[in-house]
Amino acid sequence: MPNYYDKLDSVLRALADPTRRAIVERLAKSPAVVSELAAPFSMALPSLMQHLRLLENAGLVTSQKQGRVRTVSLRPGALDVLHLWLGEQRTSAERQADRLGMHLIRATPKET
Amino acid sequence: MPNYYDKLDSVLRALADPTRRAIVERLAKSPAVVSELAAPFSMALPSLMQHLRLLENAGLVTSQKQGRVRTVSLRPGALDVLHLWLGEQRTSAERQADRLGMHLIRATPKET
Numbered sequence: 593m594p595n596y597y598d599k600l601d602s603v604l605r606a607l608a609d610p611t612r613r614a615i616v617e618r619l620a621k622s623p624a625v626v627s628e629l630a631a632p633f634s635m636a637l638p639s640l641m642q643h644l645r646l647l648e649n650a651g652l653v654t655s656q657k658q659g660r661v662r663t664v665s666l667r668p669g670a671l672d673v674l675h676l677w678l679g680e681q682r683t684s685a686e687r688q689a690d691r692l693g694m695h696l697i698r699a700t701p702k703e704t
Numbered sequence: 705m706p707n708y709y710d711k712l713d714s715v716l717r718a719l720a721d722p723t724r725r726a727i728v729e730r731l732a733k734s735p736a737v738v739s740e741l742a743a744p745f746s747m748a749l750p751s752l753m754q755h756l757r758l759l760e761n762a763g764l765v766t767s768q769k770q771g772r773v774r775t776v777s778l779r780p781g782a783l784d785v786l787h788l789w790l791g792e793q794r795t796s797a798e799r800q801a802d803r804l805g806m807h808l809i810r811a812t813p814k815e816t
Contacts (some may be wrong), residue, residue, distance in 0.1 A: 597722075600725075601720075601722060604719050604720045604725070605717060605720045607716050607720075608713075608716045608717045608720035610709075610713060613712075613716070616793065617792075617796075619794075620793040620794075620796035620797045620800070621796050621799075621800060622800055623726075627710065636735045642759075666793075666797060668797070668801075671790055671793055671794070674786075674790060675790055678718055678783055678786060678787055678790070680732075681727075681728065681729065681732040682732075682783070683784055684729070684732035684733045684789075685778060685780070686731060686747075687733075688732070689780075691734075
């Protein structure tokens with residue numbers, strides 16, 4: 593099982609591409625068949641499939657084939673690793689702001 | 705001023721690199737001078753400066769030079785655009801789950 597940093601890495605690499613991000617945005621609304629996903633992009637199907645494979649490898653999407661139709665879904669909790677990382681940075685930055693605030697309070701001469 | 709999608713794009717591209725992500729993590733704790741930032745990486749200074757420039761262009765960090773010392777800080781609210789985007793995807797995905805839930809409730813035969 594990939595560790596937290598490997599997972600974060602592959603999720604961010606996957607989302608750094610605008611086409612893949614648009615696919616994730618579309619799938620957050622509902623699952624879709626591949627032809628539906630391809631429609632908004634002027635892109636050959638093999639290129640789209642390559643993006644989908646990368647999203648699947650990053651654990652962001654999952655797909656099922658029934659007959660000749662492949663349906664792609666956003667994997668539940670797919671973006672949790674990014675939420676977690678952002679939360680950690682925010683906590684660090686808030687602590688930093690608090691320390692700065694405390695410093696300013698201490699540095700301000702008291703009114704007498 | 706860059707629009708939301710341009711900003712999101714440059715932030716995600718910046719964070720897709722593990723070195724740049726490590727710099728952001730370090731700066732979330734406190735501002736740092738360039739030599740401090742360079743210390744954990746076995747990397748030539750020009751490469752580090754290139755990463756810092758990319759982070760600065762993405763609006764993630766800001767830097768100030770005093771004499772020969774450059775101090776780099778995380779820009780307040782730097783990651784807000786990513787928070788916003790994640791929130792939007794989560795809202796969409798939750799609505800999808802709610803609709804599925806409603807569908808299941810409707811599809812379940814009532815007990816008589």
